[in-house]
Amino acid sequence: MKKLLAVLFLIPFLVTLTGCNTIAGAGKDVAKAGKAIEKEAKDTKKKM
Numbered sequence: 001m002k003k004l005l006a007v008l009f010l011i012p013f014l015v016t017l018t019g020c021n022t023i024a025g026a027g028k029d030v031a032k033a034g035k036a037i038e039k040e041a042k043d044t045k046k047k048m
Helices: 002-047
Strands: none
């Protein structure tokens, strides 16, 4: 019975942990895209 309860509590924890890693990775991707756009904007502004 204790093992069953442990598993029932562990599963939501692992799902949450996985979700956090996914969101963190997505945040890094968005930050990289933002930096690339910012660089292009600066390069374009220099050309004007």
